Amino acid sequence: MTPSDAPHSHWSDLERPPLNVPALRRGLLRPGGLWTSLDVVETTGSTNSDLAARAASGLAEGTVLVAEEQTAGRGRLDRTWTAPARSGLFFSVFLEPGDIPVARWGWLPLLTGVAVATGLARAAGVDTALKWPNDLLVTVAGEERKAGGILAERAGDGVVVGTGLNVTLRAAELPAPTAGSLALAGAVSTDRETLLRAVLRSLEHWYGRWREADGDAAASGLQEAYAAGCATLGRPVRAELPGDRTLTGEAVAIDGDGRLVLSTDEGLREPLSAGDIVHLRGAGGELT
Template identity: 85%
Template sequence: MTPSDAFQNRWSDLDRPPLNVAALRRGLLRPGGLWTSLDVVETIGSTNTELARRAAAGLDEGTVLVAEEQTAGRGRLDRTWTAPARSGLFFSVYLEPGDVPAERWGWLPLLTGVAAATGLARAAGVDTALKWPNDLLVTVEGMERKAGGILAERAGDGVVVGMGLNVSLRADELPVPTAGSLALAGAVSTDRDTLLRGVLRSLEHWYGQWRAADGDAAASGLQEAYAAGCATLGRTVRAQLPGDRTLTAEAVAIDSDGRLILSTDDGLQEPVSAADIVHLRGAGGGLA
């Protein structure tokens, strides 16, 4: 391949330029800040898998790994996450909240959701709703669509938190009809450098508040913020629970442990810490 061929191939999709690593480092890495290193790789199986591997050997808190393309991205319940190269944000961060009681670490994926929604509202001008426990929803033509997901895993002495977010995917590129992207939701910007800086700065802010409150979600304002942005609350949902048990009920609250409180027709309230949730009806439109 000649240099001119390489240049043409690299810029074959001018709507999807590569991330500017130097600019991202200048904007995010600062003395005393949370983010200590940031690397961008062209292609990787899974940023979560790679950071978890590194964490096992010892890793500095605040390490950020970003991929232009993931070939084996993972979601909850071993689901896969794939998208065209440079069409989204695919990244993982390593957090080590050793001074926070371990039983409160379950808030980290919810915290990341709040940070993403807050950062994207500023950077993209898109209202991003939270579907408990780890999905990011946008509205496309009046219907809820999943645009992103979050996966947190214990690794080393801390937690690896990964996010996949559809940014510029066009309708004919969506993996399933219920998916969406920031572009399809009318984002004012799909500049991935701007979006990544916005999300990581917001994550640094919320993580700092949460740690300062010793992981107390109520005292840090996290519990209130999550409930305010959670599209699951006030909805009738179907919860697929461990043990192949299914429960249809109304989602009424998020408790202090980050659990979803479901209220059944007979008036009982059941806290759920792990479940696959389907929105059946209520605020917004369609199933999600």
């Protein structure tokens, strides 16, 4: 695994050129800014795993690692995330919010979701919705599809937050019928450098607001922004919980700890801090 600082001359898909690393560094690394280094590797197993390993021996906050291709990308519940080389954005960042109470660090994947969605709205012209806790949804041919996901993991004295996003994936390349991409959702731009700059600038903005508010999601506006963009709220869902427990109800709120609050058929309100959420069509029909 070696960083690449110059365009490759051997890519096979001319519609998927490699990232221009010097241009990305010029646009994102600045004195006093959050991002302190940015490397792009041609291929790796998982950018999250790579940064987590480096964090064990000390890593500067604001380190960004991008892969043109991931061969062992991971999502929640140890699910795999793979896609053709240069067809998406696969990157991880190292954040070290040491002065923020650890109990509030659970907001970081939700914060990243808000940042990605707002960055893509500006740069790609695509309405990206958030499925609690960490999926990125787009609309393809009138259907809700998963185009990306976020995974946050404790590492060293901080957190590694990884994002995988399908950008130019074609219909024949989709890993599942429920998957989508920005291109299939009608993005006005699928230039990965433009998108990555927009997403990382948005992440810097939201992370700064959250830190200034001492990690208070309500005071920073994060809780309101997440709820506004969350496709899970206001609909019937099935929550598949640890211990083979299943709960069905209406998703009614995101609480101050970032938990999804369900209103159950028994009239109870139950906050969920973990679980696999299935959106339902009503009358028990599964959607995603």
